[in-house]
Amino acid sequence: MTGYDTAASADFFAASTTFFNGLVADLSADAAAMTHDQLEDLLQVRGRELLRLLLQDHLDLRAVREERALTGRRPVPADAGGVAHRMIETGHERCLASVVGPVTVRRAAFRASGRANLHPADARLNLPAGRHSHGLRKHAALEAVRGSFDDAVTAIRRCCGKVVAKRQVERLVIAAARDVEAFYEARVPLPCTAATLLVISCDGKGVPMRPEALRPATARAAAVKGGNTYRTRLAGGEKSGRKRMATVAAVYDAEPAMRRPHDVITFPGSGSGSATQNGPGRRRQGPKATGKWLTASVERSAGDVIADAFDQAAARDPEHRRRWVVLVDGDRHQLDLVGSQARRHQVDVHIVVDFIHLAEYVWKAAWSLHTPGDPAAETWVAIQLLAILSGRLEETLTELRRQARTAGLNPEQRKGIQTCVKYLTAKRDHLDYAGALAAGWPIATGIVEGACRHLVADRLNITGARWGLDGAEAVLKLRAVISNGHLEPYWAFHLQQEHHRVHQTRYQDGYQLAA
Numbered sequence: 001m002t003g004y005d006t007a008a009s010a011d012f013f014a015a016s017t018t019f020f021n022g023l024v025a026d027l028s029a030d031a032a033a034m035t036h037d038q039l040e041d042l043l044q045v046r047g048r049e050l051l052r053l054l055l056q057d058h059l060d061l062r063a064v065r066e067e068r069a070l071t072g073r074r075p076v077p078a079d080a081g082g083v084a085h086r087m088i089e090t091g092h093e094r095c096l097a098s099v100v101g102p103v104t105v106r107r108a109a110f111r112a113s114g115r116a117n118l119h120p121a122d123a124r125l126n127l128p129a130g131r132h133s134h135g136l137r138k139h140a141a142l143e144a145v146r147g148s149f150d151d152a153v154t155a156i157r158r159c160c161g162k163v164v165a166k167r168q169v170e171r172l173v174i175a176a177a178r179d180v181e182a183f184y185e186a187r188v189p190l191p192c193t194a195a196t197l198l199v200i201s202c203d204g205k206g207v208p209m210r211p212e213a214l215r216p217a218t219a220r221a222a223a224v225k226g227g228n229t230y231r232t233r234l235a236g237g238e239k240s241g242r243k244r245m246a247t248v249a250a251v252y253d254a255e256p257a258m259r260r261p262h263d264v265i266t267f268p269g270s271g272s273g274s275a276t277q278n279g280p281g282r283r284r285q286g287p288k289a290t291g292k293w294l295t296a297s298v299e300r301s302a303g304d305v306i307a308d309a310f311d312q313a314a315a316r317d318p319e320h321r322r323r324w325v326v327l328v329d330g331d332r333h334q335l336d337l338v339g340s341q342a343r344r345h346q347v348d349v350h351i352v353v354d355f356i357h358l359a360e361y362v363w364k365a366a367w368s369l370h371t372p373g374d375p376a377a378e379t380w381v382a383i384q385l386l387a388i389l390s391g392r393l394e395e396t397l398t399e400l401r402r403q404a405r406t407a408g409l410n411p412e413q414r415k416g417i418q419t420c421v422k423y424l425t426a427k428r429d430h431l432d433y434a435g436a437l438a439a440g441w442p443i444a445t446g447i448v449e450g451a452c453r454h455l456v457a458d459r460l461n462i463t464g465a466r467w468g469l470d471g472a473e474a475v476l477k478l479r480a481v482i483s484n485g486h487l488e489p490y491w492a493f494h495l496q497q498e499h500h501r502v503h504q505t506r507y508q509d510g511y512q513l514a515a
Contacts (some may be wrong), residue, residue, distance in 0.1 A: 012061040052101035063106040078508040085110035097163040098133040123503035141176040177474035186252045194321040198255045201327040201448040204206035207242035207455040213469040246298035248308035250448040254287035256440025260390035299473040310341040324349045354445040361420040368416035391434030
């Protein structure tokens with residue numbers, strides 16, 4: 001490659017050099033009486049302008065170099081239809097909103113009659129289809145998945161200037177998330193030994209949606225309820241008719257960790273915590289999650305999300321050499337979907353119902369036999385839970401029915417016990433906690449429940465939020481990518497995909513992104 005004269009290139013940075021010299025002069029004289037915070041404000045504003053001028057000067061230099069190169073022999077680009085673009089017009093301009101402010105990109109257009117212009121310089125710079133730079137898009141995505149869109153605009157303007165508006169931020173986030181599924185399809189998980197557990201867990205969380213984004217059944221229910229009863233608040237039960245369920249799934253690895261029932265439950269007052277708390281001392285710890293992978297969707301069905309989780313698990317264990325453990329909360333539809341995916345992948349799965357979820361039903365039974373606030377209820381619950389953990393489920397069911405008969409309960413008081421017995425009976429095939437503890441499996445869905453909180457609730461359920469479907473889906477996908485620790489590799493993949501979509505597909509032989 002022929003080199004360019006260094007002095008001639010330096011002349012193109014005259015504007016940024018002049019501005020820098022002026023800033024140095026001001027810092028040497030006028031700023032002498034400023035406090036340090038005033039100096040920080042000055043440098044933040046004028047420093048950003050200096051960076052913007054440097055970027056603009058560099059782009060101007062590249063434009064001149066391109067025009068000089070066109071005076072000699074050059075290849076003739078052909079579009080995707082094979083039509084050669086032989087006519088050249090220099091001086092075509094486009095605006096680019098960057099992280100340091102707006103700049104103008106000047107480049108040559110290669111033209112052919114009746115065809116859209118080709119701009120090879122755009123491909124070399126990997127410019128986006130719209131006016132916002134990829135750096136600004138990444139910044140907008142990071143801010144928007146952290147807090148509200150209004151807060152994102154404020155944060156962007158604070159460090160980048162007035163380069164984006166609220167509606168634009170939402171569109172940039174949607175565009176930024178478009179390659180998440182393709183990224184994970186192409187990503188190969190790290191292998192584990194055959195002894196390592198492969199754990200799948202799933203759960204759901206409601207997201208408040210705008211009317212047009214509700215699922216058909218929910219929209220019909222909302223229509224039956226009608227509009228807001230009050231002008232200043234929602235009526236009772238009105239919020240439930242305005243939500244769409246987001247499904248969250250987690251896949252992770254865990255080394256087996258054998259435990260005993262008393263490692264999970266201790267009696268109140270024993271000095272090792274309450275009936276459902278881990279206490280200090282000699283308790284054995286449960287299996288630790290590693291290699292955690294999360295996915296979430298409010299647009300796609302629960303079946304699709306669970307299918308993604310099983311696909312991720314299959315990628316980790318294609319030969320089915322590991323033990324697959326599936327943790328669920330006991331929802332019947334969820335169990336059916338898990339069974340369907342297990343058959344599709346032809347793998348044996350061991351389904352375990354979340355123990356914490358089961359404990360809540362035992363507490364319902366306790367309030368049928370104890371007055372509210374009675375300390376004895378906690379001891380009673382601990383006895384029942386220890387029996388279930390020890391493999392004595394049938395004995396527990398018999399005892400619950402016996403106590404319901406002998407306690408002389410009226411129909412209203414019996415509801416708690418009846419609900420508990422019905423639940424334990426329906427889920428008995430997935431309540432082998434004694435076997436799970438002996439094998440070192442996890443028995444609680446804390447991983448996916450935590451994901452429901454930090455992926456969904458912490459962002460999508462903030463006060464006043466009402467979501468469109470595309471925006472909610474994009475935010476969920478990006479929050480999952482960030483939680484998985486894959487933001488940087490995903491963004492590199494996304495930029496490659498953008499270059500292909502925006503530039504390579506326009507040329508007959510493609511147009512490779514420069515290093």
